[in-house]
Amino acid sequence: MARKRSKHPTELELEILKILWAESPKTVRAVREAMANEGRELAHTSLITTLNVMFEKGFVKRKPAKEGRGYEFSPKLTREAASKGMVGDLIDRMFEGSASAMMLSLLENEQLDSEDHAALRRAIAQHRKGDRS
DSSP states (O other): OOOOOOSSOOHHHHHHHHHHHHSOOEEHHHHHHHHHHTTOOOOHHHHHHHHHHHHHHTSEEEEEOSSSSSEEEEESSOHHHHHHHHHHHHHHHHSTTOHHHHHHHHHHOTTOOHHHHHHHHHHHHHHHHTOOO
């Protein structure tokens, strides 16, 4: 039985989106080259399949390529929307809907340095003031 399609980008889809957020539109070949430059080799047909699934999910849009056959792809899903959705999903699944439990987990994370802690404190203070910029 096929597994249910995620409403959030998979790891591979997120890699592709990051490439498209940096610069788009891109052809399949250009996406594949960018991925290879980052150490991720992917068969051309696998990438086409993934991009078509992403199109069906509404993560990317496509238009006919200016030269040759195929399409040029651009992100339809913004970085902010992807982040908000994935973080919300993490809060729901891992922290039983408690954003404060997730924040406490972040604060206890050993990978955060003093600059990270200061940035989190500033963000919380701005949020309290209603300034979400």
